[in-house]
Amino acid sequence: MSRGRRAILPRQRADRAAPNPAQDARPLVVRLTLEDNPFYQFDLTGMPGCETLRRDVAEAIQGWTASSSGGRRSATVRSTVTAITNFLRWADELTTECPTEENAGFTSLSEFTPFHWLRWREHLSATLTEMGAFMFSSRVRAVIRYYSQLQSATRTVLRQRLGSVKKQRKIERYTPDEFRLIRNAARKVVQEAHARIHPAYLMALQHPDSTENPERARALRELLTTGSLQSTAAMLALNAFVVRSNYNRATLYNVITYALYPKPDEIYACAVMLACQRGLNLAPIEAAPMPTTHEPGIVQLDLDKPRRGPRSRFWPEIISDTDDAKSARLVTMIEEITEPARHRLALLGQPTDRLLIRALQGGKGFRTGLPPNPQRRRSKWVPRGLTVDFQRLRRSVPDEGVQKQASDHDPETYLHYVRTDSELVREHQAKAVEGLERAFVRAKEALNVRLLRDDQAPPPNQDSVLASCEDPDRHPATNAPCLDGYTDFLSCLACPNAATAPRHLPRQLAALQMLDSLRNTLSADTWERRFATRYIMLRAMVDTYYTDDERLQAADHVSPFLPLIRAALTHEVPQ
Numbered sequence: 001m002s003r004g005r006r007a008i009l010p011r012q013r014a015d016r017a018a019p020n021p022a023q024d025a026r027p028l029v030v031r032l033t034l035e036d037n038p039f040y041q042f043d044l045t046g047m048p049g050c051e052t053l054r055r056d057v058a059e060a061i062q063g064w065t066a067s068s069s070g071g072r073r074s075a076t077v078r079s080t081v082t083a084i085t086n087f088l089r090w091a092d093e094l095t096t097e098c099p100t101e102e103n104a105g106f107t108s109l110s111e112f113t114p115f116h117w118l119r120w121r122e123h124l125s126a127t128l129t130e131m132g133a134f135m136f137s138s139r140v141r142a143v144i145r146y147y148s149q150l151q152s153a154t155r156t157v158l159r160q161r162l163g164s165v166k167k168q169r170k171i172e173r174y175t176p177d178e179f180r181l182i183r184n185a186a187r188k189v190v191q192e193a194h195a196r197i198h199p200a201y202l203m204a205l206q207h208p209d210s211t212e213n214p215e216r217a218r219a220l221r222e223l224l225t226t227g228s229l230q231s232t233a234a235m236l237a238l239n240a241f242v243v244r245s246n247y248n249r250a251t252l253y254n255v256i257t258y259a260l261y262p263k264p265d266e267i268y269a270c271a272v273m274l275a276c277q278r279g280l281n282l283a284p285i286e287a288a289p290m291p292t293t294h295e296p297g298i299v300q301l302d303l304d305k306p307r308r309g310p311r312s313r314f315w316p317e318i319i320s321d322t323d324d325a326k327s328a329r330l331v332t333m334i335e336e337i338t339e340p341a342r343h344r345l346a347l348l349g350q351p352t353d354r355l356l357i358r359a360l361q362g363g364k365g366f367r368t369g370l371p372p373n374p375q376r377r378r379s380k381w382v383p384r385g386l387t388v389d390f391q392r393l394r395r396s397v398p399d400e401g402v403q404k405q406a407s408d409h410d411p412e413t414y415l416h417y418v419r420t421d422s423e424l425v426r427e428h429q430a431k432a433v434e435g436l437e438r439a440f441v442r443a444k445e446a447l448n449v450r451l452l453r454d455d456q457a458p459p460p461n462q463d464s465v466l467a468s469c470e471d472p473d474r475h476p477a478t479n480a481p482c483l484d485g486y487t488d489f490l491s492c493l494a495c496p497n498a499a500t501a502p503r504h505l506p507r508q509l510a511a512l513q514m515l516d517s518l519r520n521t522l523s524a525d526t527w528e529r530r531f532a533t534r535y536i537m538l539r540a541m542v543d544t545y546y547t548d549d550e551r552l553q554a555a556d557h558v559s560p561f562l563p564l565i566r567a568a569l570t571h572e573v574p575q
Contacts, residue, residue, distance in 0.1 A: 026055040026058060026059055027055075027058060028043070028044045028045045028051075028054055028055060028058055029041055029042070029043045029044070029045065029058075030042040030043075030044075030058050030061045030062055030065070032065050032071070032077065034071065034072060034073055034074055034077065035072050035073055036073055036074050036287075037074050040074060040077060042058075042061055042077065042081065044057060044058050044084075044088075047084070047085055047088050048085070048088050048089040048092045049088035049089070049091055049092040050092070050095070050107045052107055052108050053088065053091060053106070053107055053108055053109065054088065056108055056109040056110070056147055056149075057084060057088065057109065057143065057144070057147075059147060059148070060109065060143050060144050060145075060146045060147040061084075061143055061146075062146075063146030063147070063148070064142060064143045064146045067146065079135070079139060080139045080142075080143065082136075082139075083135070083136040083139035083140050084139070084140060084143065086136055087120065087136075087140045090120060090123055091105070091106065091116075094106075094116075094119070095107060109144055109147045109149070109150060110147075110149040110150070110151070112144070112150065112151070112154055113151060113153065113154055114153055114154055114156075114157040116154075117154065117157055117158065120137070120140070121133070121137055124136050124137055134162060137162055138162055141158050141162070144158070145158045145159075170420060170421075170422050170425075171389075171391050171392055171395055171420050171421055171422070172392065172422050172423075173392060173395045173396040173421070173422075173423055174392055174393070174396040178386060179276070179393070179396045179397075181383045181386065182272065182276065182382070182383060182386060182388060182393070183272075183273070183276040185269075185381050185382065185383050186269040186270075186272040186273045186276065186381070187269075187273055187330075188381070189265065189266055189269035189381045190266070190269050190270055190273055190330070190333060190334065190337070191333070193262055193263070193266040193269075193270075193337050194333045194336060194337050196258075196259075197260060197261070197262060197336070197337050197340060198333075198336045198337065198339075200220050200259060200260050200340075201220075201224075201260065201336075201339060201340045201343075203216065203217045203220055204217065204220035204221045204223070204224045204260065204340070205221075208221065213237075215233060215234075215236075215237040216237045216238065218234065218237070219233075219234035219235075219237040219238050220238075220259065220260055222234055223238075223256065223257075223259065223260050224260060224340060224343060224344060224347075225347065227344065227348075227363070228256070228363060229256055235256070238255070238256060238259050239255070254361055254363070256363065257359050257363045258359065260340050261340055261341050261344070261358075261359035261366070262337050262338060262341065262357070262358055262359060263358065263359065264358045264359075264360075264361070264370075264371035264375055265371075265379045265380070265381060266337065266358075267338075267356050267357070267358040267370060267371065268370055268371060268375075268376055268379055269379075269381060270334045270337065270338075270356060271285045271286070271356060271370050271390075272388055272390075272393070273330055273334075274288070274330075274331070274334070275390050275393045275394055275397075276393060276397060277319075277327045277330060277397070278317060278319065278327065278397070279393075279394040279395075279397035280303070280317070280394065281305065281390070281394065282370075282390040283305060284303040284304060284305050285356070285370075285390075286356065286368075286369040286370055287303075287304050287354070287369070288301050288303060288354070288355040288356065289301070289302055289353045289354060289355060290335055290342075290353050290354075290355055291319075291331050291332070291335060291355070293332070297320055297321035297322075297328050297329075298318070298319070298320045298321075298328055299318075299319050299320075299328045299331050299332065300316050300317065300318050300319070301316070301317040301319065301331065301355075302314065302315075302316055302317075303315055303316070303317050319331055334355060334356070335355060338355060338356065338357045341357040341358075341359060341366050342354075342357060344366070345357070345366060352368060354368040354369070356368060356369055356370065358370075358371060376388070395421050395423075439536050440536060440539075440540055442536075443533070443536040443537040443539070443540040444540045444544065446494055446533075446537060447493060447494070447537050447540060447541055448493070448494050448495055448496045448498065449467055449492070449493055449495075449498045449499060449500050449541055450498070450499045450500070451499070451500055451501075451545045452468075452499045452500070452501050453501060453502075454501045454502055454503050456501070457499055457500075457501035457503075458470055458499065460503075463504070464489055464492050464498070465489035465492075465507065465511070465564065465565070465568050466489060466490070466492055466493070466498075466500075466504060466507060466508055466511060466538070467492050467493075467498040467499060467500045467504055468498070468499050468500070468501065468504070469492070469495075469497050469498060469499075470497045470498075470499060471497050472497075474497075475495075475497075476495065476496055476497060489568050490511075490531075490534040490538070491534075493534055493537045493538060493541065494537070500541065500545060502546070502550065502554075505542070505546055505550060505551070505554040506554045506555075506557040506558050506560075506561055507561040507564065507565065508538060508541070508542055509542065509551070509554055509555060509558050510558045510559075510561040510562050510564070510565045511538060511565050512535070512538060512539060512542065513558065513562070513565075514562065514565045514566060514569055515531055515535050515538075515569075518531065518569070519531075
């Protein structure tokens, strides 16, 4: 050991000793009943950190799942598991590195302080992306706030908003030709799958001797009831031995399985067709149940979108064949394509009412929903040079999805769709410009103020706030002096007695400036109701009667008139 250095013993964790079951019998495994997995287990046994802290987190998870805001689906709980694991690992490292510093570490949620919460968020900001840090902190906060012995100061901090970092990505629609190519390619796949699977399923349900091909019927019935073929004759009946000599065993299983069940690519095409026909989101399509047939040509899908919240997550999608696309017939075809898979799962004791079910490659069973992203990207039916984006698809469906009327969405949702759709933004901007132009024309028509030279205008002692009055003793409408009764100064813009001269331009610019300030202070409805019309009239007068050079020169003399305008507006602004 070199001179001047002392031996440093390795730091010991005070909480590393084996726990005493008599002291803390709270479970480390929390059993959850989720919508898509009624036997889900949230296991904290192998997670990092001291056992006391993990038991506290398990207790908080129990409270979280019992609340109305708790996780309802496996995907939500899995993301929470990831965030909790990161949190426990950070707490373990914090306690190991600084075991003696005040407020440096904690071994129980009852010791968790606002100081720790801030350090946790700083750690996330330094190690994760902005979105990842927001998601992890929101997941952890949602759980630990349900711990019963949390400090009141910490609970107060956790109630504060984290601030959303949701970034609005501009989504371009497909061109009509691109959309048509994707829709037609998906429709072709769905039709071919239906032509292969549905007749085979009907044959499997019949008595073999009553069919034209008894050997094939027996093989299909064997595949439906047992999940595989048990004899060489059955394989020959399904043409399985044609590929056996040239391909591997998995390919042989695929040939057998896909004789009666849909391929992952075909289920992907079914989802794309539903998006192309109805403009639906990917999540409701994946979780869609079997349709309800009201009458021929009219079906109903009871869809579920959990992120909408308990009040509006469920809604019925009524689909009919009234259009040329025959949407109801398409849904019926998809139901018939996946019916053999539901039949087989029911025989296995795993009944389901999900619409989209795919057979796994190699005869390894079934899964609900769409195949994973890598498998989707390898789909050969997608037109060359194009990629399928469900957000772009639902923005490209005419009169459906995003392009429904504004009354079909709540205001916040419709505004989000408008802001993230480049074409809709351009359409609304064009409509806004047209509306402003029409309002400007109407304002000029209603404007009665005449432009005069300074030497032609009435004397300054007959000036109002914005203009000069040729006859202040007789109002055109009342034949009474303008000072008798209440008349707001902006009404002079529509009065035929009013005249403007270059000396009034600075105060008119001051009025525009003050009205712009009020726009940012008052509510939009109040400002529109009280000032919008007069503001446009004043803007039309200033822009029409004066040149750019005159407005620039007058802008240097606006400040002295701001108190006058402010005093006049105090009678117009609601107190």
